[in-house]
Amino acid sequence: MARPPSTPDLQALRHALSAVVGAPYVRDAVGPDHMADFLVLPGSTAEVAAVVTICHAQGVSIVPQGGHTGLVGGCQSHPGQIVLSLTRMAQIEAIYPDERVAVVQAGVALEILQNAALAYGLEPGIDLAARGTATIGGMVSTNAGGIMAHRYGVMRHRVLGMEAVLPDGTIYSDMTRVVKNTAGYDLKHLFVGAEGTLGIVTRVVLKLEPVPQSTATVMLGLPSAAAALEAISLALRSDVGHLRAAEGLWQPYIQLTARAQGWAEPSFPLDQPICLLLMLGGGNQADLTEAIEQIFGATLDRHPTATGIIAASQRQEADLWRLREDTDQLYRAHPGAPSYDVSVPLSEIGAYVDHVVNGLAGIDGGIAPFVFGHLADGNLHIVLNRNGPLTADLSRAVEEVLYTPLRAFGGSFSAEHGVGVKRMSYLGTATDPGKLRAMALVKQALDPDRLMNPGKVLP
Amino acid sequence: MARPPSTPDLQALRHALSAVVGAPYVRDAVGPDHMADFLVLPGSTAEVAAVVTICHAQGVSIVPQGGHTGLVGGCQSHPGQIVLSLTRMAQIEAIYPDERVAVVQAGVALEILQNAALAYGLEPGIDLAARGTATIGGMVSTNAGGIMAHRYGVMRHRVLGMEAVLPDGTIYSDMTRVVKNTAGYDLKHLFVGAEGTLGIVTRVVLKLEPVPQSTATVMLGLPSAAAALEAISLALRSDVGHLRAAEGLWQPYIQLTARAQGWAEPSFPLDQPICLLLMLGGGNQADLTEAIEQIFGATLDRHPTATGIIAASQRQEADLWRLREDTDQLYRAHPGAPSYDVSVPLSEIGAYVDHVVNGLAGIDGGIAPFVFGHLADGNLHIVLNRNGPLTADLSRAVEEVLYTPLRAFGGSFSAEHGVGVKRMSYLGTATDPGKLRAMALVKQALDPDRLMNPGKVLP
Numbered sequence: 002m003a004r005p006p007s008t009p010d011l012q013a014l015r016h017a018l019s020a021v022v023g024a025p026y027v028r029d030a031v032g033p034d035h036m037a038d039f040l041v042l043p044g045s046t047a048e049v050a051a052v053v054t055i056c057h058a059q060g061v062s063i064v065p066q067g068g069h070t071g072l073v074g075g076c077q078s079h080p081g082q083i084v085l086s087l088t089r090m091a092q093i094e095a096i097y098p099d100e101r102v103a104v105v106q107a108g109v110a111l112e113i114l115q116n117a118a119l120a121y122g123l124e125p126g127i128d129l130a131a132r133g134t135a136t137i138g139g140m141v142s143t144n145a146g147g148i149m150a151h152r153y154g155v156m157r158h159r160v161l162g163m164e165a166v167l168p169d170g171t172i173y174s175d176m177t178r179v180v181k182n183t184a185g186y187d188l189k190h191l192f193v194g195a196e197g198t199l200g201i202v203t204r205v206v207l208k209l210e211p212v213p214q215s216t217a218t219v220m221l222g223l224p225s226a227a228a229a230l231e232a233i234s235l236a237l238r239s240d241v242g243h244l245r246a247a248e249g250l251w252q253p254y255i256q257l258t259a260r261a262q263g264w265a266e267p268s269f270p271l272d273q274p275i276c277l278l279l280m281l282g283g284g285n286q287a288d289l290t291e292a293i294e295q296i297f298g299a300t301l302d303r304h305p306t307a308t309g310i311i312a313a314s315q316r317q318e319a320d321l322w323r324l325r326e327d328t329d330q331l332y333r334a335h336p337g338a339p340s341y342d343v344s345v346p347l348s349e350i351g352a353y354v355d356h357v358v359n360g361l362a363g364i365d366g367g368i369a370p371f372v373f374g375h376l377a378d379g380n381l382h383i384v385l386n387r388n389g390p391l392t393a394d395l396s397r398a399v400e401e402v403l404y405t406p407l408r409a410f411g412g413s414f415s416a417e418h419g420v421g422v423k424r425m426s427y428l429g430t431a432t433d434p435g436k437l438r439a440m441a442l443v444k445q446a447l448d449p450d451r452l453m454n455p456g457k458v459l460p
Numbered sequence: 461m462a463r464p465p466s467t468p469d470l471q472a473l474r475h476a477l478s479a480v481v482g483a484p485y486v487r488d489a490v491g492p493d494h495m496a497d498f499l500v501l502p503g504s505t506a507e508v509a510a511v512v513t514i515c516h517a518q519g520v521s522i523v524p525q526g527g528h529t530g531l532v533g534g535c536q537s538h539p540g541q542i543v544l545s546l547t548r549m550a551q552i553e554a555i556y557p558d559e560r561v562a563v564v565q566a567g568v569a570l571e572i573l574q575n576a577a578l579a580y581g582l583e584p585g586i587d588l589a590a591r592g593t594a595t596i597g598g599m600v601s602t603n604a605g606g607i608m609a610h611r612y613g614v615m616r617h618r619v620l621g622m623e624a625v626l627p628d629g630t631i632y633s634d635m636t637r638v639v640k641n642t643a644g645y646d647l648k649h650l651f652v653g654a655e656g657t658l659g660i661v662t663r664v665v666l667k668l669e670p671v672p673q674s675t676a677t678v679m680l681g682l683p684s685a686a687a688a689l690e691a692i693s694l695a696l697r698s699d700v701g702h703l704r705a706a707e708g709l710w711q712p713y714i715q716l717t718a719r720a721q722g723w724a725e726p727s728f729p730l731d732q733p734i735c736l737l738l739m740l741g742g743g744n745q746a747d748l749t750e751a752i753e754q755i756f757g758a759t760l761d762r763h764p765t766a767t768g769i770i771a772a773s774q775r776q777e778a779d780l781w782r783l784r785e786d787t788d789q790l791y792r793a794h795p796g797a798p799s800y801d802v803s804v805p806l807s808e809i810g811a812y813v814d815h816v817v818n819g820l821a822g823i824d825g826g827i828a829p830f831v832f833g834h835l836a837d838g839n840l841h842i843v844l845n846r847n848g849p850l851t852a853d854l855s856r857a858v859e860e861v862l863y864t865p866l867r868a869f870g871g872s873f874s875a876e877h878g879v880g881v882k883r884m885s886y887l888g889t890a891t892d893p894g895k896l897r898a899m900a901l902v903k904q905a906l907d908p909d910r911l912m913n914p915g916k917v918l919p
Contacts, residue, residue, distance in 0.1 A: 006520055039513065039663075061591065083668055097806075097807050099689055099693065099806055099807045100805050100807050100838075102805065127831055129511055139828065143642065144642050146640045146642075150639055150640055151639070154613070154617060154639060155639060155640055157646070157649075158613060158617050161870075162870055165895070167894065167898060170581040171893075171894045171897055171898075172894045173749055173892070173894040173895055173897075174892040174894055174895065175892060175895050177803070177870045178805040178870035178871070179803035179804065179805055179837065179838050179839070179867065179870065179871055179872055179874055179875070180609055180610070180613060180614060180803075180837050180838075181605045181609055181614055181803045181834075181837055181838070181839045181872065181875040181876050181880065182872040182874070182875065183602065183603050183653055183872070183874045183875065183878045184872050184873055184874040184879065184881060184883070184887055184891065185603075185887050185891055185895065185896075185899055185917060185918075186650065186653065186654055186658075186898075186899045186902060186917070187603070187616070187649065187653055188895065188898045188899065190616075190646065190649030190650075190794055191645065191649070191650070191898075191902075193646070194642050194646055199645075205609050205872065210696050211696060212681050224462065230558055234558065238668060238670050238743070239743075240701070240743035240744050241699065241700065241703070242699070242701065247735035250895055281533065283699055284697070284698075285697035285699050288699065343640055344557065344636070344637065344639075344640045346559050346561065346637040347556075347558055347559040348556050348558045348559050356598070360864065375640075378638065378639050378640055379638050379639075379640070380638070380640045381749070387647070409878075410637065410666065411620075411621055411635050411636045411637035411638065412636070412637070412638055412640070413636055413638055413640065413641040413643050414643055414727050415641070415642045415643040416640040416641065416642065417640050417642055417884065418636070418642065419642045420643065420644060424643070428643055432634070433633045433634060434630075434633040434645065435626065435630045435631045435633055436631075436632055436633065436634050436644065436647065437644075438626070438630055439626060439630075439632055439645075439646045439647050439650075439906070440644055442905045442906055443645060443647065443650075443902065443905060443906075445903045445905065446902060446904065446905030447898070447902075458644060458645070
């Protein structure tokens with residue numbers, strides 16, 4: 002059973018925390034969206050464990066925080082809680098280039114690791130727009146995804162070893178530097194994606210991948226999602242290079258974004274049902290470009306109405322990719338527009354998007370979604386053409402359209418953004434009861450007092 | 461707390477089990493190495509759940525069994541237990557070629573799935589010698605590895621979705637067909653590698669990979685493990701094709717096996733410290749062979765004493781790979797020879813093997829190990845030149861040499877074979893106490909009566 006909420010003696014708590022992390026690292030100000038009593042900044046796993054031990058003894062709950070770039074309210078805090086930030090644990094402890102492995106502390110920002118790895122011709126195999134601020138610990142705790150998941154998996158698949166602090170202050174240490182390890186339960190996977198509700202990730206061992214020396218990009222205008230998936234299949238089977246990214250942009254998205262960025266027809270036709278940005282990576286630029294041309298040619302053979310632009314320079318390549326990355330344009334047109342993040346099995350994508358477009362058109366005078374995302378792994382982002390937030394009734398109606406079909410074919414209503422507070426209620430009502438039961442048993446086992454990020458993921 | 465051992469009424473139990481799975485599927489004979497009272501063969505997840513529910517109610521413990529190819533005694537059973545075999549759940553329920561995904565029941569043998577996927581030009585991305593008998597459920601439960609783990613990960617990384625039966629009979633269902641899913645704790649990872657001690661895996665969704673149309677193989681004779689890792693690095697960065705397998709065979713292994721297979725010097729020099737079998741996969745045979753020649757050439761530039769054979773035909777390629785697969789030769793020379801299965805970070809391999817060779821040479825008149833394994837992922841198999849079993853003292857001395865260095869640099873004393881009964885004691889003494897504590901908490905939460913495969917992994 003959870004303990005009754007405690008009313009800690011704030012002065013005594015501050016004193017105790019200062020004694021283990023140093024007074025300058027216990028601060029009042031924790032930002033406008035935090036209501037916690039303190040921000041605590043431990044500098045080592047031992048200090049994290051000491052803080053957790055004190056809070057456990059006093060019944061004070063902890064909100065762990067990385068780069069604070071999450072989208073589901075996983076770091077919201079309340080009076081009576083402390084925020085534990087990992088940002089002082091920001092060392093890259095080692096890079097083993099021959100192993101393609103890095104050992105990093107949780108507070109390292111993704112971009113810092115990307116730059117350090119690049120010095121060895123390597124990369125973390127994961128990339129996302131918040132790279133400058135998102136921390137490795139936060140990305141592990143939320144099982145971050147991004148544009149290379151079709152090839153390198155999600156954050157869960159990048160982690161070889163982990164050190165974490167359990168809710169009672171015990172240090173869990175399993176810093177293996179190898180991919181094969183069957184020595185007992187591999188419990189690091191409990192902490193990946195648990196959003197800090199089962200413990201605090203402090204250090205990890207990550208796999209790295211070779212960075213391709215060259216890349217080549219085509220943007221294809223195509224008649225259907227099926228045609229886009231065919232092109233992706235061709236790229237996956239290319240003799241030369243490998244598929245690096247495959248992003249789908251449905252017509253409403255590409256029209257709004259390309260126009261906002263000043264692209265002009267007819268040099269760039271905006272009337273195709275879907276655009277596919279396809280990037281190959283490899284060694285030889287000319288070979289890659291030839292492979293991209295072959296994919297374009299084969300696509301034209303099958304779909305004579307297809308259009309395409311092959312990037313002729315790095316600058317043109319960057320321009321094409323800016324169409325995908327510049328999602329801000331949606332929110333400028335529709336401030337606070339509600340956004341959704343679903344996973345759809347590839348062969349269901351076409352029918353699913355049709356269902357969503359038709360279903361939303363029937364709601365409240367007609368909603369038209371912007372759909373875009375990681376086509377090679379089935380992760381679609383859906384943003385409504387409405388200023389947010391929606392009323393509760395409208396929100397439920399939209400969720401029903403978007404989420405209801407997913408379970409039948411094995412999709413997910415939260416692909417890469419997590420649950421936090423934003424999707425907790427839907428998780429509780431729409432998840433298999435056996436899975437909910439197992440989640441509750443695990444939470445109860447590791448955090449019976451419910452002190453680790455309470456009110457997130459699980460009620 | 462665990463219940464006291466029960467003394468079930470065998471007749472009543474048999475009757476109850478027959479009622480849920482059908483009388484023909486409750487059998488006495490369970491094989492010479494089983495002492496359990498019954499073998500029960502459920503045909504569906506619902507039947508597995510019914511069997512588990514009955515056993516849970518009566519306090520009867522269950523030993524789950526797949527293809528029974530494990531090497532650590534994970535399927536040993538005792539009087540008062542039942543063996544629950546998944547072999548009747550042997551349907552490939554669906555293959556989605558465009559998604560590169562298969563939905564399979566736990567009792568499907570790996571080779572059956574390989575053949576079914578091959579019809580679509582796909583493969584499960586995992587392969588091992590017991591493919592004809594090992595089942596997918598067993599491979600998931602033991603987190604199987606094999607020769608492609610450097611590229612496609614281990615079994616854990618192949619599983620997208622899972623259905624399992626918890627120790628109380630609850631069905632856990634999370635059959636997602638997507639790689640990105642952050643909707644709650646991803647508890648399928650609890651069942652992967654738990655060797656049936658936390659529940660019974662009944663169905664899984666697996667990722668598939670395109671099968672390369674062509675392959676090319678070189679066997680390099682090299683002066684050191686470091687030279688072998690350099691060649692692997694070249695292969696990983698090859699512009700053409702991709703590294704499919706990289707197996708290292710140290711001199712004692714290659715000498716014994718090649719001679720037993722009738723290879724003759726000087727056509728095939730056997731005096732190099734290490735041989736590396738390197739296979740590229742890709743589309744165009746001529747391009748692949750050229751890439752392999754380039755790797756050989758670059759290796760010769762750096763190591764003028766290197767030797768090499770490039771397979772000139774599929775038959776020659778098969779002959780080369782038979783050197784790696786024919787591990788039976790070791791056991792013919794040394795019946796019952798003790799074997800070990802460790803993971804070593806790549807940059808530690810050279811020094812580790814030196815340590816092992818020197819350390820074993822000092823034991824009991826000198827032991828000389830045969831070392832071979834998956835060089836690209838650091839998984840070494842070590843077989844002693846002694847008939848087994850060893851005395852307990854000798855066994856401890858060998859383990860001390862082999863296992864002691866592993867933890868300091870993040871290796872593993874059980875890479876891909878699991879813990880079972882064989883390595884349970886070492887796990888208990890050599891594992892981080894925080895990890896052991898977390899394991900115990902999870903076991904207690906899911907299986908408080910200790911009815912699921914008791915006496916394996918955890919005491």
